[in-house]
Amino acid sequence: MRSNVTQYDLIAPKSLDAVLQILADSPDRYTPIAGGTELMVGLGAGRLQSKKLISLWHLEELRFIEVTPDAIIIGAGTTFTDIRRHPVIAEEFSILAQAASWTGSIANQNRGTLGGNIVNASPAADSPPVLLAYDADLTLISTQGARTVPYRDFHLAYKETALEPYELLNSITISRNLSSYKTYIRKVGTRNAQAISKVAIAALARMNGNQIEDIRIGAASLREYPTRLAAAERALTGKTITPEVIAAARAAVLNEARPIDDIRSTAKYRAFVAANLLEEFLHTL
């Protein structure tokens, strides 16, 4: 059943400080809304629990892309269109640009934000595997100040994160010191466009001759939240790629994956396709 919008209240303070103060004064009462492309679906379907929303959409303080010599810092309110169009992201963080380009439709990309994608914490979302592979850091802010959380520690359980009710995600930081890494990304969905993934892998690897010196594998739809495939990473680090090593990595993926059966796919399909995707990446190395 659709929601009755008259039961909902939306406020839009003019500054980030004002939003943080309201969150501090009334934790749990207001739910932040950025682009609204997740929350409005809930509203339409009559399952948006929070009746009080606080808008972040117009806050320029959250919508920026800053490039420093060592890192790129992306404001949580940056849209996928902003990301797709940014020259440094296109050049140096191509798998992030790729993930942004296949997130929903153009309308979604104009409105949906990177911060909303992360905090919404869907196991199937497109940007998390990339941010895991890049080993991004998140900056969380409140009236008490800022704290940094490695993105790999942000998700705690299904739809549970390290974010406190009085905090906002401010920005995402990715090191620029990644030029020696080879990258991979692939999303498997029902269609090439406008499909939520059945399974997706984003990965980075640095080679030393024939040996894998470092590898980071981010995955969607393999666990209850976006996750690194740590066992597969361990099976590959320091190894030369041989058929036996590929077989061990595949076995590690099948062992550590905890996918589910749902309307989009089956657990078995997801696990096997994830192993296939990893193998595809290893062949490119």
Ligand SMILES: Cc1cc2nc3c(=O)[nH]c(=O)nc-3n(C[C@H](O)[C@H](O)[C@H](O)COP(=O)(O)OP(=O)(O)OC[C@H]3O[C@@H](n4cnc5c(N)ncnc54)[C@H](O)[C@@H]3O)c2cc1C
């Ligand atoms: C038709 C359609 C297709 C879609 N396709 C895809 C797809 O292919 N891939 C994909 O990954 N997603 C997809 N989505 C989901 C959605 O577009 C993305 O998750 C988007 O990034 C959400 O961002 P938003 O700004 O709209 O989030 P909102 O709906 O505004 O918020 C989502 C959640 O994040 C919280 N939040 C937002 N910003 C902050 C912040 N700065 N600090 C703290 N909390 C915050 C909100 O409180 C809420 O809980 C689709 C959605 C629709 C409707």
